[in-house]
Amino acid sequence: MGNGNRKDGDPKRQGTLLSRREVLKMGAAGGLGLLLGSMVGGSVIAGKGLAASLTKGFDSRPTGDNQESVPFYGKVQAGIVTPAQNFLIFASFDLVTERIEDVRKLFQDWTDAAARLTEGKPVGEESDNAFLPPKDTGEAAGLLPARTTVTFGVGPSVFDGRFGLKSKRPPTFADLPPFPGESLQPEWCGGDIGVQVCSNDMQVAFHAIRNLIRIARGKAVLKWMQEGFQRSGAADPKAGTPRNLLGFKDGTGNPDVNDPDLMNRYVWVQKADGPSWMENGTYMVVRKIRMRIEVWDRSSLQDQEATFGRHRASGAPLGRQDEFDSLEEALEQKNADGTYVIPVQSHVRLSHGDGSVKILRRSYSYSSGIEPRSGQLDAGLFFICFQRDIASQFVPLQDRLARQDKLNEYIVHIGSAVFACFPGVSRGGYIGEGLWS
Amino acid sequence: MKKSVTALATGILGAAIMLTGCSSKEETASPQAEGTATAAAAAESEGLKAATESYKKYVIEQTDLFVQATEAFVDAVKAGDVEKARELYAPSRMYYERIEPIAESFGDLDPNIDAREGDVDESEWRGYHRLEKALWVQKSVEGQDKYADQLLSDSQQLRALVETVEVSPDMLVTGAVGLLNEVSSSKVVGEEERYSHTDLYDFAANVEGAEKIFELLRPELEKKDASLASDIERKFADLKADLAQYKEGDGYKIYTELKPDQTKKLSQLIDALAEPLSQMGTVLGA
Numbered sequence: 001m002g003n004g005n006r007k008d009g010d011p012k013r014q015g016t017l018l019s020r021r022e023v024l025k026m027g028a029a030g031g032l033g034l035l036l037g038s039m040v041g042g043s044v045i046a047g048k049g050l051a052a053s054l055t056k057g058f059d060s061r062p063t064g065d066n067q068e069s070v071p072f073y074g075k076v077q078a079g080i081v082t083p084a085q086n087f088l089i090f091a092s093f094d095l096v097t098e099r100i101e102d103v104r105k106l107f108q109d110w111t112d113a114a115a116r117l118t119e120g121k122p123v124g125e126e127s128d129n130a131f132l133p134p135k136d137t138g139e140a141a142g143l144l145p146a147r148t149t150v151t152f153g154v155g156p157s158v159f160d161g162r163f164g165l166k167s168k169r170p171p172t173f174a175d176l177p178p179f180p181g182e183s184l185q186p187e188w189c190g191g192d193i194g195v196q197v198c199s200n201d202m203q204v205a206f207h208a209i210r211n212l213i214r215i216a217r218g219k220a221v222l223k224w225m226q227e228g229f230q231r232s233g234a235a236d237p238k239a240g241t242p243r244n245l246l247g248f249k250d251g252t253g254n255p256d257v258n259d260p261d262l263m264n265r266y267v268w269v270q271k272a273d274g275p276s277w278m279e280n281g282t283y284m285v286v287r288k289i290r291m292r293i294e295v296w297d298r299s300s301l302q303d304q305e306a307t308f309g310r311h312r313a314s315g316a317p318l319g320r321q322d323e324f325d326s327l328e329e330a331l332e333q334k335n336a337d338g339t340y341v342i343p344v345q346s347h348v349r350l351s352h353g354d355g356s357v358k359i360l361r362r363s364y365s366y367s368s369g370i371e372p373r374s375g376q377l378d379a380g381l382f383f384i385c386f387q388r389d390i391a392s393q394f395v396p397l398q399d400r401l402a403r404q405d406k407l408n409e410y411i412v413h414i415g416s417a418v419f420a421c422f423p424g425v426s427r428g429g430y431i432g433e434g435l436w437s
Numbered sequence: 438m439k440k441s442v443t444a445l446a447t448g449i450l451g452a453a454i455m456l457t458g459c460s461s462k463e464e465t466a467s468p469q470a471e472g473t474a475t476a477a478a479a480a481e482s483e484g485l486k487a488a489t490e491s492y493k494k495y496v497i498e499q500t501d502l503f504v505q506a507t508e509a510f511v512d513a514v515k516a517g518d519v520e521k522a523r524e525l526y527a528p529s530r531m532y533y534e535r536i537e538p539i540a541e542s543f544g545d546l547d548p549n550i551d552a553r554e555g556d557v558d559e560s561e562w563r564g565y566h567r568l569e570k571a572l573w574v575q576k577s578v579e580g581q582d583k584y585a586d587q588l589l590s591d592s593q594q595l596r597a598l599v600e601t602v603e604v605s606p607d608m609l610v611t612g613a614v615g616l617l618n619e620v621s622s623s624k625v626v627g628e629e630e631r632y633s634h635t636d637l638y639d640f641a642a643n644v645e646g647a648e649k650i651f652e653l654l655r656p657e658l659e660k661k662d663a664s665l666a667s668d669i670e671r672k673f674a675d676l677k678a679d680l681a682q683y684k685e686g687d688g689y690k691i692y693t694e695l696k697p698d699q700t701k702k703l704s705q706l707i708d709a710l711a712e713p714l715s716q717m718g719t720v721l722g723a
Contacts, residue, residue, distance in 0.1 A: 178555070180555070180556055180557060180558070181555070181556055182555075183628070292618075292621065292622055294621060294708050294711070295618045295621050295622060295711075297712075298614050298617075298618075298711050298712055298714070298715035299611075299614070299715070300610075300611065300715070300718055303611060371626075372697055372701070373625070373626050373627075373697055373700050373701065373704070374621070374625050374626060374700065374701060374704035374705075375701040375702075375704050375705045376621070376704060376708070409618070409622070
């Protein structure tokens with residue numbers, strides 16, 4: 001799961017907007033204190049705390065405070081190097097219009113809506129006409145921004161000729177090649193548009209995606225949608241690396257999102273990479289990975305640790321003490337019989353490879369009830385990663401894992417999609433302007 | 438077969454050797470500590486030694502039968518006798534499925550014999566499931582001689598290699614659970630035999646292989662935890678009773694005839710058995 005995102009020092013990202021609070025002031029001044037007082041995990045309990053939160057630096061915890069909003073406008077889209085919020089809703093859409101002006105209008109409307117949603121505002125001002133359905137669906141009325149982000153991307157299929165965009169397709173951007181052992185289900189694959197909503201509150205996240213879906217009606221339809229979660233900031237005040245559902249820390253080896261050089265090297269598309277509409281954008285890979293939870297649960301601790309190549313309790317590389325002890329050194333260490341302490345087929349060794357290729361993981365766990373044929377849990381990892389180039393970063397890495405990873409006994413990839421995530425947008429512009437105009 | 442299709446023999450056997458240091462859970466995993474623990478575990482019990490020796494005999498015996506059955510199957514394929522080949526297909530595979538964890542430890546041999554379509558590159562795909570597709574989808578064995586010959590020589594190579602296996606007590610414990618995991622991961626969802634739908638044959642064979650290991654370890658297990666041994670015995674009986682209702686002649690119904698609530702029941706009985714079975718590691722502990 002993706003959380004190397006420990007700090008975010010960008011002062012522009014300090015929480016500032018409390019628009020739903022203004023709404024509250026009008027109707028329920030008394031209720032406000034109650035609401036804030038009942039917030040779990042927030043550092044703000046009383047008026048004094050509120051003032052403090054407005055002046056202090058950005059919360060370094062992955063989840064931060066619910067009254068904070070993450071700015072929508074900027075050089076890059078939010079939701080990529082933003083510390084991962086508690087919840088995810090990911091929606092994949094197919095365009096049903098073939099007119100590019102409809103798509104342009106959709107993204108203009110989505111941009112406006114997303115900017116308001118991330119500030120905790122309803123998607124539109126309400127009219128006085130009671131004969132009209134409300135503009136906003138209402139279930140987030142009175143709720144805080146909860147650090148909601150909305151991140152947009154397009155799949156390779158938008159360059160198929162429907163919109164005359166063939167010449168704008170980034171040269172290496174394409175559907176993933178087949179990987180050995182995967183068991184992809186068409187109903188969990190692909191899409192013209194990917195929208196990632198992250199939030200510290202599930203109802204706020206649902207409200208956001210629901211209103212975006214509503215705005216898209218007649219232009220784009222849902223292809224698939226998945227909810228995800230991770231441990232909340234409230235449950236993990238020390239903000240350790242999150243654990244996946246197999247019980248292991250996941251994300252220890254992520255590149256540091258606070259290092260602009262690393263991000264430019266591994267995540268953000270650079271001017272020289274082209275095409276120009278993707279500069280400061282990034283490419284996203286999404287894989288729905290089902291875990292064979294019951295099988296894993298009856299594997300011995302040693303087997304589990306040999307599978308990951310890390311100690312379960314500490315997250316340290318096998319043979320080491322601390323989670324952040326040098327992996328490179330640990331990978332060289334051998335047993336008396338000449339075998340590696342970290343097995344050759346372990347997940348950590350294969351993921352690391354020669355260390356030259358990195359991706360930014362930002363995954364969530366999912367749980368979707370039971371698998372009807374087996375009665376087993378339908379749960380796993382909704383894997384999300386960002387990179388500057390999928391063909392030279394994710395593909396070779398996943399190819400290695402698909403062929404050799406010992407973890408493959410316990411997981412199966414059932415969904416897959418790739419999206420070119422646009423650069424950020426400034427006020428007055430709209431998401432994807434460089435592509436659609 | 439397992440999904441890690443290029444399983445390196447050295448990796449798995451190496452890991453098995455390392456893992457015999459299971460009694461050293463509390464110690465830090467330094468190479469020295471593991472070396473000492475390996476020695477200690479090896480000397481631990483005459484009873485465990487007897488179990489591993491018996492198991493090796495069982496593996497060799499099953500592999501002998503596997504080669505014989507494969508030969509008959511391959512002969513039918515090469516004679517162009519589709520009906521006969523289809524008849525022999527599932528029963529032949531049962532010998533392999535009973536000893537799957539051992540058979541899987543020889544690098545490319547397992548994918549060569551048992552890879553399903555998509556597990557390996559199309560150009561490398563061969564073995565039982567390639568012929569399964571020919572028999573059930575193309576309904577013809579034309580052009581399959583090459584795969585038939587390879588399958589026989591791969592099975593003979595397996596026979597030669599099982600001779601060299603050093604069975605450790607740890608391999609028995611993880612192998613028994615591994616067999617049930619095979620059932621959970623591919624048979625229960627009907628993904629193993631996607632063309633012939635003979636998954637219940639593999640299912641039964643995996644369970645029989647696991648029960649064999651349980652029987653061999655049982656004397657040791659009873660010394661440590663008699664109630665665990667009787668719990669496992671009961672769970673095996675429950676599972677086998679449920680499985681028995683799908684018997685048809687010498688074999689089993691095809692999997693697609695089972696209703697979702699029936700496959701779900703089988704799956705849950707496997708989980709109910711595998712959970713206590715995974716506690717057999719207690720015979721290795723201090």
